[in-house]
Amino acid sequence: MSVVPLHSVTEPVFSMGEPLVEVRELVKHFPIGRGVLLRRELGRVHAVDGVTLAIAGGEALGLVGETGCGKSTLARLVTRLLEPTSGTVLFDGVDISHRSRRRLRPLRREMQMIFQDPYSSLNPRRTVGAIIGEPLRIQRLGPREGRRRHVQELMARVGLNPEHYNRYPHEFSGGQRQRIGIARALVTTPKLIVADEPVSALDVSIQAQILNLLKDLQADFDLTYLFIAHDLDVVRHVSDRVAVMYLGKIVEVSSGDALYSAPVHPYSEALLSAVAVPDPSARERARDRIVLAGDPPSPVAPPYGCRFHTRCRYATEICSTVEPPLVDHGRGRIAACHHPLNVGS
């Protein structure tokens, strides 16, 4: 076990190989203001508050956490849809933290997003072919005739009928629309796909189809995934490693197997224990479940010390005063806790 000071965290600890994405000390605060002309700042939402993380090329990193923990903000910082308040985002070794929109554009083809809601993320007035081909048009990639063929090949690859090129989104079901969103993300042959709750709006039978598709595509296109979801079973299924976020901080990053069999952080333990398992014996299991009291504290004024101490059943004095650093606990588990679980011999 070795203590890794946050500012000197390097890739061997945080990823499995050469990192494609690296974020260091990443912070995003959203000011809360009042007044129209004379805007006064009343406080700041600490959405992402010092996150250091790397994603290796070809890796699938899962990101879990509850509503408001900052996981979607982190995704939008990584893809630079948001500009960080401080800290750095490196993509393929290049610092893109504060790049202008214009200078980001060439990089956009390398990183694409898949969104949760297949209804609101597709323009209802454009044909499916135009929607999927749009990134090619914006990026001025390939000749126009070639584009159509490329789009249709991709449609076939993601399980859409290429003959539906001229149809509109409303003619498709939720699952089919998510396939359209996936084809659009793949059309520029990106290296990184950030998927923000890509299956949570879908029925279970369709969800399984999309998860299988995402897996196949990762192998075929050599993709790196940042996969965000609140459903732990889904994240586990897709990810090599899983990062657990709480109130703007990463509290644990562990390999999928290690996290689910031996979580180090008490918050990871509580999250896992909360999962409702579709098994007849679930009720017995529910009896020894860890029930977290109340709601997470407000990200406007996060607690001192360890942010989880107000709801943690293992918390002691030190937890409310000293913020625990991320520590390597071996077996591919890194966690920030004064009283780590499952680490003794």
Add this chain to the structure above:
Amino acid sequence: MALLEIEDLRVRFQTRDGVVRAVEGVSLSLDRGRTLGIVGESGSGKSVTALTVMGLSRLPNATVEGRVLFDGLDLLALPLEELALYRGKRIGMIFQDPMSSLHPLYKVGWQIVEAIRAHEDVSKSAARRRARDALAEVGIPNPSERLDSYPHELSGGMRQRVMIAMALVLDPDVLIADEPTTALDVTVQVQILDLVRRLQAERGAAVLLITHDLGVVAETADEVAVMYAGRVVELGRMETILGAPEHPYTWGLIESLPRLGDARGARLHPIAGQPPSLIHVPSGCPFHPRCPHAFAVCPEVEPPLLPSGPGHVVACHLAPAARRRIGLALRSAATGGSVG
């Protein structure tokens, strides 16, 4: 006779695109102190069934047939004004999205007081005291202050607690919960399911729980009805439906789920194709186009719900012995996969 009996319920909606057959001959019964889970995907008719019990599908373009007997009285035959006496008072309802079921412009205390005074002749202050007690009972901290909160000032979990408090303050005999935890985080879901279970144990209410989440069913339901294309295709005790199901659709639902115990990289087994249109429902067994076990008779004849064991009914043309054999093979394949 059960407290709530749904008999051969049929609900159809006339739309511009054709007749939507949302519910096609559903019969269910629910006893005091029991929880009946209805599972199914979007368009299975599970929510329309619940809404019809409450008289909430009485729309100009809807036709409703069958009976909904509550304590022996047919709710479908009641005029709306009389039904209103039961709604809320004897049959409470919790919806999925508490933000859209609470009025955004009124304080939550006022909304609960209003619900009480709609059914009971009590003073405002007495109703307010009861509202406060109800908030305390569902675990809302500082209930007296929270009475004066607006819905937007509360978190999703707190709003759902307010909805539950509002549903329970009149002490209903039946509680209908339509996806009560779907919009919530798992840690909050745990709290809410705990609450529903505890309140039910204390008050002996009957709960009709509608959900797409088999995990929620495993934790709360005594009986489970699996719905597909407006029909109940399998019904039985929770242990049977999740442990030894016999309908190919139920198999598909369970096989589709990623499980924490799965070997990493294992492929999921989705159900092929899409859920059917309720305007052009497939002939015969509505599941036959997606069913890997379908044979000649399936597209021709709709299978009736027939008993397959104690309290277990299944609508499938496969012979019971064949169903048990296939079900067993699927289950042993699933556990074998997670061990290896």
